[in-house]
Amino acid sequence: MVEQELKALRVRIDSLDEKILELISERARCAQEVAKVKTASLAEGEKPVFYRPEREAAVLKRVMERNRGPLGNEEMARLFREIMSSCLALEEPLKVAYLGPEGTFTQAAAMKHFGHAVVSRPMAAIDEVFREVAAGAVNFGVVPVENSTEGAVSHTLDSFLEHDMVICGEVELRIHHHLLVGENTKTGSITRIYSHAQSLAQCRKWLDAHYPNVERVAVSSNAEAAKRVKGEWNSAAIAGDMAANLYGLTRLAEKIEDRPDNSTRFLMIGSQEVPPTGDDKTSIIVSMSNKPGALHELLVPFHDNGIDLTRIETRPSRSGKWTYVFFIDFVGHHRDPLIKAVLEQISQEAVALKVLGSYPKAVL
Ligand SMILES: O=C(O)C(=O)C[C@]1(C(=O)O)C=C[C@@H](O)C=C1
Numbered sequence: 145m146v147e148q149e150l151k152a153l154r155v156r157i158d159s160l161d162e163k164i165l166e167l168i169s170e171r172a173r174c175a176q177e178v179a180k181v182k183t184a185s186l187a188e189g190e191k192p193v194f195y196r197p198e199r200e201a202a203v204l205k206r207v208m209e210r211n212r213g214p215l216g217n218e219e220m221a222r223l224f225r226e227i228m229s230s231c232l233a234l235e236e237p238l239k240v241a242y243l244g245p246e247g248t249f250t251q252a253a254a255m256k257h258f259g260h261a262v263v264s265r266p267m268a269a270i271d272e273v274f275r276e277v278a279a280g281a282v283n284f285g286v287v288p289v290e291n292s293t294e295g296a297v298s299h300t301l302d303s304f305l306e307h308d309m310v311i312c313g314e315v316e317l318r319i320h321h322h323l324l325v326g327e328n329t330k331t332g333s334i335t336r337i338y339s340h341a342q343s344l345a346q347c348r349k350w351l352d353a354h355y356p357n358v359e360r361v362a363v364s365s366n367a368e369a370a371k372r373v374k375g376e377w378n379s380a381a382i383a384g385d386m387a388a389n390l391y392g393l394t395r396l397a398e399k400i401e402d403r404p405d406n407s408t409r410f411l412m413i414g415s416q417e418v419p420p421t422g423d424d425k426t427s428i429i430v431s432m433s434n435k436p437g438a439l440h441e442l443l444v445p446f447h448d449n450g451i452d453l454t455r456i457e458t459r460p461s462r463s464g465k466w467t468y469v470f471f472i473d474f475v476g477h478h479r480d481p482l483i484k485a486v487l488e489q490i491s492q493e494a495v496a497l498k499v500l501g502s503y504p505k506a507v508l
Pocket residue numbers: 175178179194195196197199200203227228229231232235
């Protein structure tokens with residue numbers, strides 16, 4: 145009886161899969177047509193722009209709005225994310241550099257934002273990601289910018305001071321850390337725990353409680369930590385799922401981050417300006433003259449115009465001792481008339497103002 149029912153359901157699934165297959169193929173052919181149209185309408189010397197983040201955000205939002213379940217909105221959007229990623233790859237295979245090595249959270253962020261049909265290249269340092277994008281060796285780069293527990297990633301902020309980059313997207317990732325061991329690890333004899341400094345900090349209380357006397361060794365990435373543990377018998381690593389799976393490690397303890405809402409925000413950097421979608425964010429760098437009330441003066445225009453600031457960060461400017469630059473993120477697009485007016489007002493008071501980019505708010 146059960147066998148009969150299962151058989152009938154599987155016949156239905158097969159027939160639905162055939163329809164889905166046909167529809168996906170039709171969609172892919174449509175994307176090929178889009179590519180032809182984009183290429184045909186070019187002026188002399190102009191390059192086609194295949195990747196359209198504003199359109200991708202609209203597609204994913206529409207899917208989420210129309211979804212009636214039983215699959216959740218995020219799950220459904222994730223499936224469409226991958227379909228679109230493959231459609232884009234037919235138009236142009238995107239090359240994306242990220243802070244490596246393979247298995248880092250930054251790689252997971254890159255996949256969450258662009259899907260898996262991109263050609264991704266791990267870089268050894270944040271600055272290298274910036275340089276690879278600046279050199280035109282890849283279309284986009286992915287770098288971490290802030291963590292909800294540990295704050296700003298200062299290497300990324302400093303790199304924005306050195307390179308002319310356009311921010312064209314953001315993605316947020318829940319960060320879950322696990323204590324990982326290899327096949328050879330003697331779990332009762334762990335004397336050393338490897339991880340990236342930020343991850344060690346994010347698990348500080350857990351480590352104090354469970355491994356108070358074990359040496360904590362900061363290495364260049366969580367993936368590097370996982371790699372080291374594979375060959376040692378007395379060490380463990382703190383890293384996430386991607387690294388655990390990549391290096392075949394076992395989870396001795398799961399989700400050991402001190403704060404359950406621990407998440408990291410990543411930025412997509414490139415050279416492409418993104419048009420407004422109606423639900424955007426903008427990132428700017430401003431340097432003010434070193435006088436009392438400078439920060440107040442900078443913030444007043446935002447307040448007066450009801451603009452929602454989502455982040456403000458200070459870094460030394462590197463061009464003069466004790467001068468500072470402010471990294472500010474706010475809601476809106478720099479082409480919106482209100483935002484334009486506010487930026488105009490600020491630039492009259494500022495020593496320098498640079499718009500790093502306006503981009504759709506993260507959908508996924
Ligand atoms: O609409 C476009 O411009 C397309 O190229 C199609 C498409 C899609 O598959 O929906 C593919 C890539 C772009 O980044 C955005 C959307």
